[in-house]
Amino acid sequence: MKVFYEIIEKIIIPQVYLPILYIIVGYIINKLLKKLSENVIFKKQSDFQKSSYHYKKIETYKVLIQNIIKYCIIIFTALAILPIYGVDVTSIVAGIGVFGAVIGLAFQDVAKDLIAGLSIIIENQFAIGDTISVGNFKGEVIYLGLKTTRIRNYEGQIKMISNRNITEVINYSMAYSMAIIDVSVSYESDLDKVEEILKELSEELSKSLPNLKGNVEVLGLESLSSSSIEYRMVAKTSSMNHFAVQRLMRKAIKNRLEEAKIKIPYQQIEVHNGK
Numbered sequence: 001m002k003v004f005y006e007i008i009e010k011i012i013i014p015q016v017y018l019p020i021l022y023i024i025v026g027y028i029i030n031k032l033l034k035k036l037s038e039n040v041i042f043k044k045q046s047d048f049q050k051s052s053y054h055y056k057k058i059e060t061y062k063v064l065i066q067n068i069i070k071y072c073i074i075i076f077t078a079l080a081i082l083p084i085y086g087v088d089v090t091s092i093v094a095g096i097g098v099f100g101a102v103i104g105l106a107f108q109d110v111a112k113d114l115i116a117g118l119s120i121i122i123e124n125q126f127a128i129g130d131t132i133s134v135g136n137f138k139g140e141v142i143y144l145g146l147k148t149t150r151i152r153n154y155e156g157q158i159k160m161i162s163n164r165n166i167t168e169v170i171n172y173s174m175a176y177s178m179a180i181i182d183v184s185v186s187y188e189s190d191l192d193k194v195e196e197i198l199k200e201l202s203e204e205l206s207k208s209l210p211n212l213k214g215n216v217e218v219l220g221l222e223s224l225s226s227s228s229i230e231y232r233m234v235a236k237t238s239s240m241n242h243f244a245v246q247r248l249m250r251k252a253i254k255n256r257l258e259e260a261k262i263k264i265p266y267q268q269i270e271v272h273n274g275k
Helices: 002-011 014-041 043-047 053-085 089-098 100-106 108-122 191-208 242-259
Strands: 131-134 137-144 148-152 158-162 169-171 177-185 217-224 229-237
Touching (some): 053 137, 177 191, 191 229, 191 242, 229 242
Antiparallel strands (some): 131 137, 148 158, 177 229
């Protein structure tokens, strides 16, 4: 029992229980403010589809605000704990002004990152969920903070970039994408029949294909190549969905041309016997 009382006496001293109490209170406040922001400030996010621009923009602001709240709580909790151990917090705060210039010189890159991060968010250059290219790296934005941005490509590789280094960005998610299909037929084909089939098919695809932003169009004869005649079909799609639409279009075109007995040319190799 004596050992038990000794343990209790050590625990109930302010230097032990107060820091734990402050950390628990800070954790609870952070969770409550995070829940409050989701239920009040960002409640309208559920009104938009996850792939929509407005949803991504709100998600970006939400991550940013929740990070600011978290770091503010950490700072205030630390400032509340330090006096318990006899640390003069007022002198630390006053010292920040004295050493501000030194800190500014030491953390110039960090300051540049913060300014660049704010510029990206304020100017709506991109948001979480957008597909972008920075330099030679293309992928989806999975994190956008004040200091760094993280991009994940289709292979699952994640690139972390300091915001100050993001000087030129290609954003593929701000507008529509274009599905482009070149249809090859042989020179022996009846071109009037080919055009009629493609126009009929374009009307059917316009009603059945997902993620379209307009009708499938037949632009007409695109080129006369060495072994085939090429027609071009195009369709506006929602952002970054043109690859899926192109695959569906190719399958439908092939099946329809085969039904109509129209030859689709392909490369052939002619082998001569030396004898």
